[in-house]
Amino acid sequence: MTSSDALSPVRLRRALDAVPAYRPGKAPTVLEGVDAYKMSSNENPYPPLPSVIDVVRDAVTGMNRYPDARMVPLRERIADACGVTADEVVTGAGSSGVLGQIMGAVVEEGDEVVYAWRSFELYPILVSLAGARSVQVPLTADARHDLSRMAGAVTASTSLVIVCSPNNPTGPAVRAAELEEFLARVPRDVMVVLDEAYLEFVVADDAPDAMALYRSHKNLVVLRTFSKAYGLAGLRIGYAIARPAIADALRKAGLPFAVTTAGQEAAKASLDARDELGVRVKEIVGERGRLVDGLREQGWDVPDTEANFVWVPLGADALAFVEAADAAGLSVRGFPREGVRVSVDVPEANSRLLQVAAAFRAERADGPTAG
Known part of the structure; x- marks a missing residue:
C-alpha cells in the first residue's frame, strides 16, 4: 500500500485528533520450559467457577437469538445485592461501557470533566470522544486522589467528576471522610x-460506604463491574447505580443488546456464588499483601493498594523493568517515565515477580529506583 492509498477524502471528527490510543495489557512472551503469566491487565487469575461455566454453556445454545435488552431479571438481582430498586440499576458492556453511556447522557461538547491523574486510561479517551475537555488533577505524593484540589477544580463548565477508588493504576482507595467532604463541596x-x-478487594476500615453516600447525595452515581473479582472480563458486563431519572437517561444512551445472554446468566450465577468467589478474593488479597511487603522489604517505594494490583514508581526505569519481567515470562503494565502496574496473580507468578524486582534493583543499586 502506498502512502496515497492510506489517505481518504472522508472528513473525520476533529475531536479524534485529541484522542489517545488505549493500550491493553500485553501478553507475556512465551519461553521454552517456563510458565508465562499475564500480570498486565488486572484480570482475575482464576478461571470461572464450574457453576458459572455451566450456565454459560447452556446460554450459548441460544446464541441465534438476541439477548434480553431490558435485562430486568439481572437488574433485580443486582438491586437486591445493593439495596436499591431495579429502576436504579443500569447494565452495560463492562463498567467502561456504562461510563460511555454516562458520557453520552451527561457531557455536552465543550464541557469540562474533572478526574485525578494518573488514573484509568479510558477517561481521557471518552472525554475527548465527547468533545469535552479533561481537567486532570495530579495525585498526591503518596499516589492518592487529592479530593480537595479536585473539588476546587470544578467550575460552571464542569458537568462530570470521576473518582476512581481504588485508583487504577496506583491502588489507594479514597477515605470515607474525605469523600463525604468532597461531595458536600460539589454542586448538586x-x-x-x-x-x-475493584471494590471487592478493599479491606481498609476507612473506605467509603458507596451505597450510604448514594442515598444522601442525589448527584452520585456508583459504577461497578463483574470483570475483576467475579472473573467475567471476557463477557463484558458492568453496571451503575443511579437515581431512576438518571438511569433512564443512561439506558437511552446505551446500545441495545450490548450485554450477551451468556454475560447476563454468568453475572446472575456469580451473584449466587459470592461466598465461593469471596474465598478467591481473600487469596488474591493475601497475595497482594505478600507482594507489597516483599517489594517494600527490597526497598521499593510502593504505595498502599486496595485493588488487585501493585504500583511500583520506577520513573525512567519503568520500561526497562517491563523488559526484565518479560524476559522472565511475565508481562506487566508499564507507564513510560512513571512506573509499572503489576496485577496480583497466582503465588508462583508473584514469587517470580519478586525475584525479578530484586535482581533489577540490585543491577541498579546506584541508579534511580523510585522516580
Whole structure:
C-alpha cells in the first residue's frame, strides 16, 4: 500500500485528533520450559467457577437469538445485592461501557470533566470522544486522589467528576471522610461518578460506604463491574447505580443488546456464588499483601493498594523493568517515565515477580529506583 492509498477524502471528527490510543495489557512472551503469566491487565487469575461455566454453556445454545435488552431479571438481582430498586440499576458492556453511556447522557461538547491523574486510561479517551475537555488533577505524593484540589477544580463548565477508588493504576482507595467532604463541596447539578471497579478487594476500615453516600447525595452515581473479582472480563458486563431519572437517561444512551445472554446468566450465577468467589478474593488479597511487603522489604517505594494490583514508581526505569519481567515470562503494565502496574496473580507468578524486582534493583543499586 502506498502512502496515497492510506489517505481518504472522508472528513473525520476533529475531536479524534485529541484522542489517545488505549493500550491493553500485553501478553507475556512465551519461553521454552517456563510458565508465562499475564500480570498486565488486572484480570482475575482464576478461571470461572464450574457453576458459572455451566450456565454459560447452556446460554450459548441460544446464541441465534438476541439477548434480553431490558435485562430486568439481572437488574433485580443486582438491586437486591445493593439495596436499591431495579429502576436504579443500569447494565452495560463492562463498567467502561456504562461510563460511555454516562458520557453520552451527561457531557455536552465543550464541557469540562474533572478526574485525578494518573488514573484509568479510558477517561481521557471518552472525554475527548465527547468533545469535552479533561481537567486532570495530579495525585498526591503518596499516589492518592487529592479530593480537595479536585473539588476546587470544578467550575460552571464542569458537568462530570470521576473518582476512581481504588485508583487504577496506583491502588489507594479514597477515605470515607474525605469523600463525604468532597461531595458536600460539589454542586448538586454536577454528576459525580464513583468508579468502584475493584471494590471487592478493599479491606481498609476507612473506605467509603458507596451505597450510604448514594442515598444522601442525589448527584452520585456508583459504577461497578463483574470483570475483576467475579472473573467475567471476557463477557463484558458492568453496571451503575443511579437515581431512576438518571438511569433512564443512561439506558437511552446505551446500545441495545450490548450485554450477551451468556454475560447476563454468568453475572446472575456469580451473584449466587459470592461466598465461593469471596474465598478467591481473600487469596488474591493475601497475595497482594505478600507482594507489597516483599517489594517494600527490597526497598521499593510502593504505595498502599486496595485493588488487585501493585504500583511500583520506577520513573525512567519503568520500561526497562517491563523488559526484565518479560524476559522472565511475565508481562506487566508499564507507564513510560512513571512506573509499572503489576496485577496480583497466582503465588508462583508473584514469587517470580519478586525475584525479578530484586535482581533489577540490585543491577541498579546506584541508579534511580523510585522516580
